Amino acid sequence: MLDSVSATSSIDALMLDMGRRARDAARPLAIASTEAKNAALHAMADALLAKEAEILAANAKDLDNARENGLAASLIDRLTLNPARIAAMVDGIRQIAALPDPVGSVMDAWERPNGLRIERVRTPLGVIGVIYESRPNVTADAGALCLKAGNAVILRGGSDSIDSSGAIHDCLIEGLKSAGLPADAIQRVPVTDRAAVGALLTGLEGTVDVIVPRGGKSLVGRVQSEARVPVFAHLEGICHVYVDGSADLEMAKKIVLNAKMRRTGICGAAETLLIDSAVIGTHLMPILEALTEAGCEVRASATVLKVFPGFKPATDEDWRTEYLDAIISVAVVDGVSGAIDHIARYSSHHTEAIIAEDPKAVERFFNEIDSAILVHNASTQFADGGEFGMGAEIGIATGKMHARGPVGVEQLTSFKYRVHGNGQVRP
Amino acid sequence: MLDSVSATSSIDALMLDMGRRARDAARPLAIASTEAKNAALHAMADALLAKEAEILAANAKDLDNARENGLAASLIDRLTLNPARIAAMVDGIRQIAALPDPVGSVMDAWERPNGLRIERVRTPLGVIGVIYESRPNVTADAGALCLKAGNAVILRGGSDSIDSSGAIHDCLIEGLKSAGLPADAIQRVPVTDRAAVGALLTGLEGTVDVIVPRGGKSLVGRVQSEARVPVFAHLEGICHVYVDGSADLEMAKKIVLNAKMRRTGICGAAETLLIDSAVIGTHLMPILEALTEAGCEVRASATVLKVFPGFKPATDEDWRTEYLDAIISVAVVDGVSGAIDHIARYSSHHTEAIIAEDPKAVERFFNEIDSAILVHNASTQFADGGEFGMGAEIGIATGKMHARGPVGVEQLTSFKYRVHGNGQVRP
Structure with missing residues (x-):
């Protein structure tokens, strides 16, 4: 009992620290140039190709464990990586690099009779938590999409894919560093303990802005019922x-x-x-x-x-x-x-x-x-x-708030108003 | 103890019933014509003018109670109605009627290489809960704004304004009925029990889509920490x-x-x-x-x-x-x-x-x-x-999700995608 309490509280401390580091990374990331973000994405893709052998070795370890644990064949298939699947990940990242940068784009602009010029401009959301099953490729997809929209992300993949995800994550970090972006922009929960998910769903003391679950109905259902922060998801598609x-x-x-x-x-x-x-x-x-x-x-x-x-x-x-x-x-x-x-x-x-x-x-x-x-x-x-022509998506949302339908880079942004005056005061 | 438990459970039942009726009203409301909504708004304004005497009598009753309860002068001022303040309410409602109807407006449209034509179209959010202090005019403002955006609303005003709000609410109902819209489109919590607020904040079994608190920091803070549904608000403006x-x-x-x-x-x-x-x-x-x-x-x-x-x-x-x-x-x-x-x-x-x-x-x-x-x-x-030129606002939001900055009729909407094909199947 004591052990489990202290394990939980150490997980809580670990997660809270990740939340704070994500929040710190979000500020420079929000103003990172399109060039820097795209350079990081291409460097990630290059690293994934260069480290193919390491990734496949890590995946082999996960697959051994999965077979030992009697994982179902369909789940083993999702977990399996091969050169073609790694090439698809690389391709996906390069496609995200090719998308227009949503951050800073002017969504709307108008002028008031008093001469004030008002613009609504896209900004990053901040920090996104992504919770997914044992599909190692989501590590790359979700990390790249969040980065393109200027968001820091905390990735929590399924425990069966821990080594594969770790090897892929190493490549993402390499890409961030080579472009001079903070390594904490894409963090991965390094433990398989389920308490980490519970901690993430609390929002980590306000450091996490939104949670995206990717997976089946039981995962999404748990996230929707427990999350204390907004969730982009669909429970099912009837x-x-x-x-x-x-x-x-x-x-x-x-x-x-x-x-x-x-x-x-x-x-x-x-x-x-x-x-x-x-x-x-x-x-x-x-x-x-x-x-x-x-x-x-x-x-x-x-x-x-x-x-x-x-x-x-x-x-x-x-x-x-x-x-x-x-x-x-x-x-x-x-x-x-x-x-x-x-x-x-x-x-x-x-x-x-x-x-x-x-x-x-x-x-x-x-x-x-x-x-x-x-x-x-x-x-x-x-x-x-x-x-829909949105490029990659992180999922499809059925909620009515903020994002609805396919969630692509634009849906991973918020906005702010910029008001340009020349001395106006309010009468 | 037993009494308070049964009082709470009867409040819970009352609120849940209000939630279900709001959800039922939201469906016809979502497809109500602009003409019907505007006719209802003008009829509300007319009723407020016609029933000025009743409203002022109800307000006098609230003011008597408030003085007896030793309410602060600033709060008494907010609670006080007079012909000029009723005229301002009437004016506000007519201004909302004059705003463009956001529902059905095409936010974006594009065509795909396969000929699919995709539109993003504004829809109502659904059911909005508005929790406010003893400012009777908010009853009219918030009711009218939510109606214009095609949303059903549950209004919960401060207990000191119960009779004034009730008299104003009667006029809103009269307007809805005269335009053939469901009376449940604008409901008012008829009891002062604070358990009603707690119930509303749970989302009433999924019937409430968003909560808008209007008031000081303590009200907004409570709503933000307890609400299990999204909240449009700002805690403070530093x-x-x-x-x-x-x-x-x-x-x-x-x-x-x-x-x-x-x-x-x-x-x-x-x-x-x-x-x-x-x-x-x-x-x-x-x-x-x-x-x-x-x-x-x-x-x-x-x-x-x-x-x-x-x-x-x-x-x-x-x-x-x-x-x-x-x-x-x-x-x-x-x-x-x-x-x-x-x-x-x-x-x-x-x-x-x-x-x-x-x-x-x-x-x-x-x-x-x-x-x-x-x-x-x-x-x-x-x-x-x-x-900002948005017409009336229900408040200002500092969250990053969905609505940010002034929350007007457009911000009280969601959207859906309409995809027009001519036989396309996905390869």
Whole structure:
């Protein structure tokens, strides 16, 4: 008992020290030039290539431990690095270097009748805590994104990836130092103790401005319920595709298939298909056949089963489930109103699509549904910062505050007002 | 004991019911037309004028109780209504009606190489909780602002203003009903029990999206430390005016005097004067004389006292104090670097001004200081939504998330992405 108390308090002290060092690093970082930040990013990429052997050796150690601990095959896959994956990390960092620097960009400017000129200008957020699972590449992605936006970051990766992340982190530090930026700009929690996560979620006495969790529902859920600072995240992506009575059947088939089956494990994958009762006779079966042929399990509502028996029946739980697998729930709804009602009840406010030719249906769908991303006649799998043209993203947020939808470098910034006068006083 | 437990649990139940009703009202409100919202606002204004006698009678009752309870004269003044103050409320509501509707406005739009057209569109935030002191006019201001941005609101005013707020709230409800909007769009906590505030701060099971406290430091401090939902607020405004070596003396005198003395009780009032050591001999005394003549007490640093003895000495506490009174602390700093260091250490990140003719000093001041509002050659007292051209404001925020600086109707919105396709699937 005593041991665990003192271990916790030493973890708390370690984390608090990291928070203070991050806060100290944030000030010079906020005014670092674009050139210095980009030089650091390219130096990081170079270091990752130069130290490939060391990184793979560290990864081999993690993989040995993981196999010994009986880690699931899918988790082992995520943990595994190879030259191609290291090259992808390097490429990702160079892409972040190529993005425009958000810091200092003028978002808005106007002049007042009294001659005051007001500008709203992007600034870094400050210090970001990133908590992620055992995917070593997130160390590089998240570190590089936070740096580009002028933020200091504290990285806490999964314990199974501790050595791999450490080797990658060494390269990031090398890049920072070579560009004359503070090494504390990108810190990594060097211990696997879970108390470190708890400490980070307190905000470390006001030194951490925002937490970004990257991982599955249990990680995000814990972060959302325990964090005492703002969180950019989505708990899950229960994404809907609604096929309106006015939909083109071929387009609907193609989009539903892509939205569900292109990759089933991502948050923008469709989980529920809603079909307008007006076209149940013409549109539903061709779509369900295409899904079934592609290997997708269909879970159908009672109304669907009445017309097309033979599918597995959906329970109420199905409408609330993010399968992240080749399974889709299917319900019949009464036009766009019915779709809006179903989505209001079950959606996780991530991404919803409507397939329709009728602009009135699209307008209602776009106006009345309160999700981060609404899509017309395209796949829900476009819900991604890269596909939006934002460059890399650190995740997708479904909250309504500050960042919503893909979180890229711009969303990792705040702003301030600059007021230019020539002697004005307030009457 | 039992009584208080059951009172608390009945307050909790009452508040939770208010939260659910607000959430239900938020959905139709989010898609209410600009015309309906403006019609409701004008009907509210009309009702306030028509029911002036009832409002003044309710206010007289509050004032009687307040005097009986020995309320301070300044608080009695804030609580007092009269025909002019009712007319000002009416005017404020009509000004909010005249503002552009932020909901549905396109913030940004771009097209992707694959033909997807992406728009970022303003949406209401949802449900806002406003907690304020016994200033009955806030009932009208806050209710009208939240409505304009399409948000449902739960108002919790100070207990001394319960009857006045109730009479004003009746007029708001009348306006909502006459425009066919849900009466639950603007709810008022009908009890004075402080447990209602505690319940509101929990977010009422996810029904409240953001809390806005309006009042003094103790109210804001409690809200910031207890709230489990985001808060738009500033704890205090420790605003600095820095007079650079390149400053024009006449301009500096005029601006410092206005920044400190125009109104001493507002958050944008200057509390500390920093003077460049380069001009201590020429600029300091004329400025201090102007302040002293205007009735301002000067608390001077040791360096100031060495050159100009006779002022009251400033302690370390003075640099951290928001006087909200005719008092100013004065320190000598080593150029703009010294000013930036002092402000980094003591500022509350609200508003800071630089008086300078040297553009390099201004650039460093603007780049390196992390406060919501930075002002060059103008008074800090322009830190106000109206002065910024935003129309009315619900307050000023010093946090870095979502809203920063003046919080007007636009800042009371979130956004969503609308993606327009013509059959795109993701490769």
